[in-house]
Amino acid sequence: MTTGxxxxxETIERDQxxxxxxxxxxxxxxxxxxxxxxxxxxxxxxMQPEGEWITRAPTLRRKAILLAKVQDEAGHGLYLYSAxxxxxxxxxxxxxxxxxxxxxxxxxxxxxxxxxxxxxxxxWLVDGAAICNQVPLCRSSFGPYARAMxxxxxxxxxxxxxxxxLLLNMMSGTPAQRDMVQDSVNRWWWPSLMMFGPPDADxxxxxxxxxxxxxxxxxxELRQRFVDMTVxxxxxxxxxxxxxxxxxxxxxxxxxxxxPDWDELRRVISGDGPLNRQRLARRRQADEDGAWxxxxxxxxxARRSGVPx
Amino acid sequence: xxxxxxxxALTDHDDDARWAYGTGFADPFAGVPTxxxxxxxxxxxxxxxxMLGDDALIMSHRLQEWVTRAPELEDELALANIAxxxxxxxxxxxxxxxxxxxxxxxxDTMAFRREAAEFRHVCLAERADAxxxxxxxxxxxxxxxxxxxxxxxxxxxxxMLAAVAAKGIKExxxxxxxxxxxxxxxxxxxELSHARMAAAAEAIAAPAGELFRPHEVEIRLAAAGVAVDxxxxxxxxxxxxxxxxxxxxxxxxxxxxxxxxxxDCGAAATMPPGPGAPGGRPPSGRDGEHxxxxxxxxxxxxxxxxxxxxxAW
Numbered sequence: 001m002t003t004g005x006x007x008x009x010e011t012i013e014r015d016q017x018x019x020x021x022x023x024x025x026x027x028x029x030x031x032x033x034x035x036x037x038x039x040x041x042x043x044x045x046x047m048q049p050e051g052e053w054i055t056r057a058p059t060l061r062r063k064a065i066l067l068a069k070v071q072d073e074a075g076h077g078l079y080l081y082s083a084x085x086x087x088x089x090x091x092x093x094x095x096x097x098x099x100x101x102x103x104x105x106x107x108x109x110x111x112x113x114x115x116x117x118x119x120x121x122x123x124w125l126v127d128g129a130a131i132c133n134q135v136p137l138c139r140s141s142f143g144p145y146a147r148a149m150x151x152x153x154x155x156x157x158x159x160x161x162x163x164x165x166l167l168l169n170m171m172s173g174t175p176a177q178r179d180m181v182q183d184s185v186n187r188w189w190w191p192s193l194m195m196f197g198p199p200d201a202d203x204x205x206x207x208x209x210x211x212x213x214x215x216x217x218x219x220x221e222l223r224q225r226f227v228d229m230t231v232x233x234x235x236x237x238x239x240x241x242x243x244x245x246x247x248x249x250x251x252x253x254x255x256x257x258x259x260p261d262w263d264e265l266r267r268v269i270s271g272d273g274p275l276n277r278q279r280l281a282r283r284r285q286a287d288e289d290g291a292w293x294x295x296x297x298x299x300x301x302a303r304r305s306g307v308p309x
Numbered sequence: 310x311x312x313x314x315x316x317x318a319l320t321d322h323d324d325d326a327r328w329a330y331g332t333g334f335a336d337p338f339a340g341v342p343t344x345x346x347x348x349x350x351x352x353x354x355x356x357x358x359x360m361l362g363d364d365a366l367i368m369s370h371r372l373q374e375w376v377t378r379a380p381e382l383e384d385e386l387a388l389a390n391i392a393x394x395x396x397x398x399x400x401x402x403x404x405x406x407x408x409x410x411x412x413x414x415x416x417d418t419m420a421f422r423r424e425a426a427e428f429r430h431v432c433l434a435e436r437a438d439a440x441x442x443x444x445x446x447x448x449x450x451x452x453x454x455x456x457x458x459x460x461x462x463x464x465x466x467x468x469m470l471a472a473v474a475a476k477g478i479k480e481x482x483x484x485x486x487x488x489x490x491x492x493x494x495x496x497x498x499x500e501l502s503h504a505r506m507a508a509a510a511e512a513i514a515a516p517a518g519e520l521f522r523p524h525e526v527e528i529r530l531a532a533a534g535v536a537v538d539x540x541x542x543x544x545x546x547x548x549x550x551x552x553x554x555x556x557x558x559x560x561x562x563x564x565x566x567x568x569x570x571x572x573d574c575g576a577a578a579t580m581p582p583g584p585g586a587p588g589g590r591p592p593s594g595r596d597g598e599h600x601x602x603x604x605x606x607x608x609x610x611x612x613x614x615x616x617x618x619x620x621a622w
Contacts (some may be wrong), residue, residue, distance in 0.1 A: 047376065047377050048377050051376045051377045054373045054376055055370060056612055056613045057613070058613040058614040058620060058622050059614070060396065060400050060403075060416050060420055061400075061622075063373075063396060064393060064396050064400075067373060067376070067389055067392060067393050067396065068389075068393060070376055071389035071390065071393070074382060074385040074386050074389065075386055077382060078382050078386065081382070116613055116622075169621045169622055170620075170621060170622065172621050173617075173619070173620050173621030173622075174619055174620055174621075176617065177617065177620055282377060282378070283377075285378070286377065286378040286379065286380075289378065289380070289440075289441075290378075290379065290380025290381060290441070291380075292499070292501055292502055292505070293380035293381070293441050294380055294381060295498070295501075295502070296494055296495050296498025296499050296501075297381075297494045297498065299498045299502075300493070300494040301494075
């Protein structure tokens, strides 16, 4: 074992942070870049489903809240790409990997937003599930990622409260609005459970990620935690979660619940979800439409500094 | 903060500091007197607040359309930020307009229940952007004008307008700076970007003239110490634009022309005529005269609010 290796192993064992200039195994570096990039891509693609509703928000207050939320997601993407760059990655290269379909983003964003209730349900369930996944990442062994996650989790908790508050208001509105909320919950519940990834038995990367303390809880542990926390919220809201198997298990002191359609998750991950093509096409279009602007900025900066572009 | 129990965030309702926007519309100007200034026609004040409020509301809408399609991530953040600032200004000004007219119309009634001919913004605000050069050109013109106007409005006899202006100056200073930097980068960038920046500036030069043609309401309120006569903003505007356009290697006199006529906005026969203008001058956006572009904006912006009457959001 080299000195670098010994220091790395000790850092992990003592629950301390690995910093960008420290020695780290190539596999750790690759895994961190992939994980952080996929998270960054998820923030950027995740702007689209809700972003579609900004221009149609039904009150100016809701418009401001939604616009600020989507802006926060761009900000999260920006710090995450920066965290990946501390490991030697390049933002432009990561973006190319995204738009060429060589790197993934969270499958949840391949589902459509049919009504304004979806804005609330995404805040409550999708951001809620994201927080369950991300809170443990505030203790990730890689320093820049862990620190970025603390700020991101704080902002996600605003978003979740704002989403839940929208739903509370809509449930106090017209019967059509209550139906809109229930319909939205019916559509987003199962995809939200899928956000924790496949069952532990089918999750190939979990063991190594746990050993490196990149990941702190298994997929199934986090999923159970999410269900246990969400059921009372659904009751307070007055909506039904669309799972006939959902019931309290006094012996386990947890809710029992049904299994999502894992074939559907596999299809969505492999690119065959409802909106995979549209989401990537929009990102690609923005990238292409912006190319002349970025080239102009580079040419101008080069001329200013006296260095040819 | 209890990071291990994310959902505690949903139940500890006493901790309002963690809400980005609070649970209701918190009035940022609590304490600013809301009485109308003496000797001012309330209808004039309401119309003037709508002019400034609608410029912001409609330009904000056009900026919102850029979300998820900005050329770079930093610009996603900047454009959303500017859209939010303008939306915030619009909310305050539309609220003030409702107070002045004494109708009880709130910001949402103003935004979502008015017909096209009741909007009072200039046509430059509603123009669709052919590309990023058009967006930054419009933003430069509108924010240069608005900064000059708000600077003077801090001394307005209407305490609410003065407060809105004082708060808005910092925001608009940033908007103008952001737009100016892009105009310079694109003008002095590549051959392609130079051509596009020049074309955008040329396309909006004539419509920009509308900003400086005083409306009767502006003249009356300026005489009463409440508003600004926009023709007095011309010198500052020309100086700023001249400086930016020179740095951008573009014609510095492109906006000097005062050739504005309604046709320059592309006012189309597809729109029902607005209420028209008094005294034989050509009607403008300040009179409710708009192009088909506004019809598209309102169809989108008002669709959900109008589709769910009595809805709670």
